[in-house]
Every structure is written in structure tokens, then in C-alpha cells.
Amino acid sequence: MQKGLIKALNQLNQDFYAQISEDFSASRNFSWQGWTEIIKYLPKKENLKVLDIACGNGRFVEFLKQNLQSSFSYLGLDNSKSLLKIAQNKFKEQQFEFFDLIKNYLTKEKIVFNTQEKFDLIISFGLSHHLPSAKIRKEFLQSLKSKLNKNGLIVVSNWQFAKEQNRFQKNTLNWQKIIKNPKINLWQKIKLIFLLLNLEKNDFLLDWRKGDKANQVFRYCHHIKEKEMLGLVKKSGLKVIAKLSADGKSQHLNQYFLLTAL
Incomplete structure (x- = not known):
């Protein structure tokens, strides 16, 4: 990497x-x-x-x-x-x-x-x-x-x-979710898609679903x-x-x- x-x-x-x-x-x-x-x-x-x-x-x-x-x-x-x-x-x-x-x-x-x-x-x-x-x-x-x-x-x-597919699949980002997300701006979407396209095997981007920052902040995770x-x-x-x-x-x-x- x-x-x-x-x-x-x-x-x-x-x-x-x-x-x-x-x-x-x-x-x-x-x-x-x-x-x-x-x-x-x-x-x-x-x-x-x-x-x-x-x-x-x-x-x-x-x-x-x-x-x-x-x-x-x-x-x-x-x-x-x-x-x-x-x-x-x-x-x-x-x-x-x-x-x-x-x-x-x-x-x-x-x-x-x-x-x-x-x-x-x-x-x-x-x-x-x-x-x-x-x-x-x-x-x-x-x-x-x-x-x-x-x-x-x-x-x-x-x-x-x-x-934990049933629990975390909804948190896993893909390019469709990024594009359709109304809570982030165009520049954020471009950066996230770039990261998504360059991840290695068993790498993921996950969102956050709690509080005021739900669907607005994201993290890199490797399984x-x-x-x-x-x-x-x-x-x-x-x-x-x-x-x-x-x-x-x-x-x-x-x-x-x-x-x-x-």
C-alpha cells in the first residue's frame, strides 16, 4: 500500500x-x-x-x-x-x-x-x-x-x-451509497470513492449510525x-x-x- x-x-x-x-x-x-x-x-x-x-x-x-x-x-x-x-x-x-x-x-x-x-x-x-x-x-x-x-x-x-453480516452490512460503504448520501458534499464523495477504489483485500469503509454525525463520518477497517x-x-x-x-x-x-x- x-x-x-x-x-x-x-x-x-x-x-x-x-x-x-x-x-x-x-x-x-x-x-x-x-x-x-x-x-x-x-x-x-x-x-x-x-x-x-x-x-x-x-x-x-x-x-x-x-x-x-x-x-x-x-x-x-x-x-x-x-x-x-x-x-x-x-x-x-x-x-x-x-x-x-x-x-x-x-x-x-x-x-x-x-x-x-x-x-x-x-x-x-x-x-x-x-x-x-x-x-x-x-x-x-x-x-x-x-x-x-x-x-x-x-x-x-x-x-x-x-x-456479522446482518449487523454490519448496512454500515459497509459502496460507491452507490456514497453517491446517494445527501449528508456529505461532492468533495467528500470524491475522496471516499477514491479510497474505496484503492483498498486492499478484506479492507472496508464503514459509516457511523448514532447521534448527530450519523451517515456523515466514516472509518477504514480491515477484517x-x-x-x-x-x-x-x-x-x-x-x-x-x-x-x-x-x-x-x-x-x-x-x-x-x-x-x-x-
Whole structure:
């Protein structure tokens, strides 16, 4: 995928979250069922060092408070300043920082985190489907490995939206929907059609159906199938210690991979 297209898709997603942050945060004020399934795998140690990539409104902090027996220190990273503000106001005792992972990659040709620390638990929920190109998805996993302490655990969830046809088909853009949409102007339609025509296999553009911005904001998403994920894990020098499906009415909305370094 060309850098210009990667940049455009990243900007599309940044604009999306900037415009719907309050509605999005309101719909993300609860823990996912899948999180309870991973508790038994978490490293058993005091002052667990946690890195949360794409932390959003910081809701995983509340989950840790309620479910972790030991103390922990937490660093949350996100590229949405509005969601970070919500997180910082809610969890003042924890650390949150702005981090644009895609822009970082485009600038440095790799993903380099600002922190020099390493972590016992690295989580990333609701991010992987926003990473354009297999190269960035592989680099992402390798970057997580580089920040992992010995015997540490990585947990990544992949949104399985393409399997939920009845629920998400109406959200999937095609050129007919774009042209007929009365809520966006001609220039927006041209940009969306250009992006649509240059997407890779299993890439999609999805709309948003809630609040004042319904049918006016859009996001890029990639459906990561299990076979693709296993290939990325292998190429990244990681190994799967467990995988599970959970969340949503189907209990298959997210697929979780629990990883450790080889």
C-alpha cells in the first residue's frame, strides 16, 4: 500500500474519532466479556506494568481496578486527543499520552514508542482493524514484542465485523451509497470513492449510525481473519499461548490472541 493512501486512511480514522468521541465513549463505558476470559492468563506479580495501546477513554483501568488482585502501573496511548481528555479526567492517577502510531511509522519506517520502559502486560483492543497494510500490522506486533518484559503477555483483539453480516452490512460503504448520501458534499464523495477504489483485500469503509454525525463520518477497517493473524504472529517472533472468541450477541464479535515472545 502506498504511503499516500496509508496517510489518507489514517486521517479518515482520526477525523472519525474526533467528531464522534462523546458518542463513542458513551458506548464504551463497560468492559468486554472477553476481558474476563483473559484474567487467568495475566502475569502474577506485584506492581504489574501495563501498556494499553489505543486506550480510548481508559475503561480498561476500571476493569483492572475491579479484577486485579495486585497493584499496577498503567500507561495508555491513543491518537484521539478528545478521548484522551476523557480518560485523563476520569483516571487522574494514571498516565495517558498522545501517540499516532501510523504517523510514527510513516515518519520513521518503523513504530518507535516514546517510552523507554518495558511492560508485563501489553494490550491492544479495537486497534488492529484500523492498521492499513499487512506490513504495518506485522510491524505493530514486532513493536509490541520490543516493549515486553521477560515472561510478559501481549493481548490483541481483532474485530470480526465482516462475520456479522446482518449487523454490519448496512454500515459497509459502496460507491452507490456514497453517491446517494445527501449528508456529505461532492468533495467528500470524491475522496471516499477514491479510497474505496484503492483498498486492499478484506479492507472496508464503514459509516457511523448514532447521534448527530450519523451517515456523515466514516472509518477504514480491515477484517483480520485467523489465518492472517497466525501468519503475522509467526513472522513477528511471537507465539500464541491461547486464542478465544467473545463479545457481542454472537459471542464471536472479537477474536483475542494471547501472545508471548519466542
